[in-house]
Amino acid sequence: MLFSSVLVEKNIADEKLVKDILSRLPDSTEKIEIESFEKVFGAVKKPYLQKRENLNLILAHKKGKLVKQAPDAYGLEGSPHYYFVHAYNCIYECEYCYLQGYFNSPDIVIFTNRDEIQNQIIETYNNHKNENEIWFHAGEFSDSLALSHITQECEFYWQVFSKLPKAKLELRTKSANIKALKKLKPQSNVIVSYSLSPEFQLKSYDRKTATYKQRIKCIKELSDLGHPVGLHLDPIIYTPDFKQHYEQLFEDLKVNINLQKLCYISLGVVRFSKDVYAQLEKNYPTSNLHQQNFTTGFDQKKRYSRPLRLWMLNQVKNICLSYDIDPQKVYLCMEE
Amino acid sequence: MKLLSFAHKNEASSFLEAFNYTPLAELKGLFKSHDHFLLITGEGQIPALGQINKALSLLIYKYQIQLTEHINMGICGGLRESIELGKIYRVRSLYAEKSFNHMQFQSYHTNQGDVDLVSSYERVKSDKHKDMLSAFAHLVDREAWSLARASQEFKIDFNCYKMVSDFAGNDTNCFNIQEQAHKFSDKLYDFYKQLEDQNISADTIVKSTESALDFSNFHITASQKNKLDKLLQSACIAFSKTPEWVLAQLPMNEIENLKPAKKRTSALLFELECLLNPVKKNIVQSMNEVIKNTPKNFHVNYDPEFENTEINIKLSLHSEKQKQELANYLKDFPLNKLQSIINGDENAI
Incomplete structure (x- = not known):
């Protein structure tokens, strides 16, 4: 069972969306009413790896800012980038995931005040009327598609962005849960972006996510249906033969999709904030990530030394270019 | 009990x-x-x-x-x-x-x-x-x-x-x-x-790398000890070997002959880092190769973690002759080459 119990804020228990979500959960899921999610989520330190045994699902309203400016180098250069907060936490378990050190609980929170999220997206859009395009990213704190069969969010945001022609919506995912997307008419401003790594790396570090082959299959299916697709080759992890693995990845993609049709490819090397690295050491004491020789950068992040990471990024970028991908479509994520 | x-x-x-x-x-x-x-x-x-x-x-x-x-x-x-x-x-x-x-x-x-x-x-x-x-x-x-x-x-x-x-x-x-x-x-x-x-008992999770290794010949500060433990643990995981095996891969005789004891510790940590990441050794060697002709009384320093592209040159001037030497040296100083290595130059990695 995915969720052992579902915690619902008392004052939203009668909302249609809440009832719809509850109706899609198994009957055996224990339902508990709570005053407010802030008093529960993060009020106590819950071990990250408890997500392996059972998770709570929390349905709540998020107050305050729901649309936030993305950090520098978050997306393609030249346009403003924002992310919107529709959920906290992820059902998957990737060893390098920053969420393990970000929240104090692995429980999943879904924010059901979608109308307010929509309003803030429109408000932000209207504040950038002079821009050619403005990006909105889903999936900063959760996978965009993993629970879409329960939340039915895709349908909602599809409709929101159909009315915002200059806005782009990015749905970041590692999920094979594309059933909802397959039913939706492709929209040029809604891009599904897959995080992808070489197969051996994905097997080592990504747990419960769609496999390498499943992700490529999804990319092909969505691409064939006309959905715009982007790629995040992130995190790139050093091994002496990492170049060959990325060449193989592009070969595998090439036989399935027209690479020139990809909207963008972002490249990023593995990196950790101090807190996340501490959690990595605690949660995965024998992870191969410990054999990586990281340095502590100007921003206190643990990552490869500058020469190594820039060299790695250039190597993968050169592989992209060797497959005739437009250099304008390749960008370095979270790098100067 | x-x-x-x-x-x-x-x-x-x-x-x-x-x-x-x-x-x-x-x-x-x-x-x-x-x-x-x-x-x-x-x-x-x-x-x-x-x-x-x-x-x-x-x-x-x-x-x-x-x-x-x-x-x-x-x-x-x-x-x-x-x-x-x-x-x-x-x-x-x-x-x-x-x-x-x-x-x-x-x-x-x-x-x-x-x-x-x-x-x-x-x-x-x-x-x-x-x-x-x-x-x-x-x-x-x-x-x-x-x-x-x-x-x-x-x-x-x-x-x-x-x-x-x-x-x-x-x-x-x-x-x-x-x-x-x-x-x-x-x-x-x-x-x-x-x-x-x-006989249900708690699993032992932490396997310490502190075995019978003897570092009494080294002067190790608390933070260096921490770093040494982490590097040894990483190397043990990377090679699936014991700490003793890891240390046997390092030029321990050479390291142990260094003086003073502080130098031995730095060398030990550096060699361990290089064992885990040979790329780092290549970068240091490339940097040192570029600045190998630096006059003796000039000291060229760079960020040991290579995050900063700034290069520092330190010297004391005692004569006009040295001033001229400095001018000549700076004229041909390979700043671009050094910065190119720090920025991931292919040939250095």
């Missing part, structure tokens, strides 16, 4: 009958058998914390007992419908309530377990209180969190097994166990005997 703890004497009655305990005069409620100790902690977070701290200090510091595990047993209340009355649960995570609607952030965790438990600040006699706590845990007691906390501070493995005597809330009988005390205690005792038979 193990330590068993119970909040009330009634919960421990079957144990007290079955084992041949001797009370310890120094602390009321502490008993000794041939292979373990038993402690009656009293009810509530604060009394239990005081009692467990006294017991652990006494056993560890005065009697020099090596306690291997602390097992807390007893009865508790159910908070969620999925909980079965009369069943004994292994507790996974332990939380505590500071005051009504306010939780202690710190939590403690056992090495095994299926359900979570919260230690409440007072008996849970209303549904409102029960509902609030049920968002955090399946079970409620009054002490376990304090016991887990003390065990962690004394670095003793902690496990917790609780039998559900009642459901908390409006209909609770305040966990009054007087009438059924013997029945509950019998069940707990039978469960404990099963545990003993299965």
Whole structure:
């Protein structure tokens, strides 16, 4: 069972969306009413790896800012980038995931005040009327598609962005849960972006996510249906033969999709904030990530030394270019 | 030796009958058998914390007992419908309530377990209180969190097994166990005997890399020791070998001949880093190759972590001749080459 119990804020228990979500959960899921999610989520330190045994699902309203400016180098250069907060936490378990050190609980929170999220997206859009395009990213704190069969969010945001022609919506995912997307008419401003790594790396570090082959299959299916697709080759992890693995990845993609049709490819090397690295050491004491020789950068992040990471990024970028991908479509994520 | 703890004497009655305990005069409620100790902690977070701290200090510091595990047993209340009355649960995570609607952030965790438990600040006699706590845990007691906390501070493995005597809330009988005390205690005792038979013990998670390695010939600061341990551990994981094997891959004779001792430590750490990441050695060698013709009294420095592209040149001028030398040197100084290496030059990696 995915969720052992579902915690619902008392004052939203009668909302249609809440009832719809509850109706899609198994009957055996224990339902508990709570005053407010802030008093529960993060009020106590819950071990990250408890997500392996059972998770709570929390349905709540998020107050305050729901649309936030993305950090520098978050997306393609030249346009403003924002992310919107529709959920906290992820059902998957990737060893390098920053969420393990970000929240104090692995429980999943879904924010059901979608109308307010929509309003803030429109408000932000209207504040950038002079821009050619403005990006909105889903999936900063959760996978965009993993629970879409329960939340039915895709349908909602599809409709929101159909009315915002200059806005782009990015749905970041590692999920094979594309059933909802397959039913939706492709929209040029809604891009599904897959995080992808070489197969051996994905097997080592990504747990419960769609496999390498499943992700490529999804990319092909969505691409064939006309959905715009982007790629995040992130995190790139050093091994002496990492170049060959990325060449193989592009070969595998090439036989399935027209690479020139990809909207963008972002490249990023593995990196950790101090807190996340501490959690990595605690949660995965024998992870191969410990054999990586990281340095502590100007921003206190643990990552490869500058020469190594820039060299790695250039190597993968050169592989992209060797497959005739437009250099304008390749960008370095979270790098100067 | 193990330590068993119970909040009330009634919960421990079957144990007290079955084992041949001797009370310890120094602390009321502490008993000794041939292979373990038993402690009656009293009810509530604060009394239990005081009692467990006294017991652990006494056993560890005065009697020099090596306690291997602390097992807390007893009865508790159910908070969620999925909980079965009369069943004994292994507790996974332990939380505590500071005051009504306010939780202690710190939590403690056992090495095994299926359900979570919260230690409440007072008996849970209303549904409102029960509902609030049920968002955090399946079970409620009054002490376990304090016991887990003390065990962690004394670095003793902690496990917790609780039998559900009642459901908390409006209909609770305040966990009054007087009438059924013997029945509950019998069940707990039978469960404990099963545990003993299965020899369930805490898994040892941390495998220390501090084996019999001798670094007495090195001058190692605390932070260097920390770094050395981490690098050794990483190398052990990377090569699936022992720390002894890892060190055998380094030019230890060369390192050990360096003077002073501080230099030996730096070299040891550097060589370990290079073993894990040969790229770093290539970069350092490339940088040193570029600046190898630097005059003796000039010192070219770069960020050892290569994050900063700035190059520092340090020298003291004593003569016009040196000034001219500096001008000549700076004219051809390979700044671009150095910065290109720092920015990931292909040939340097």
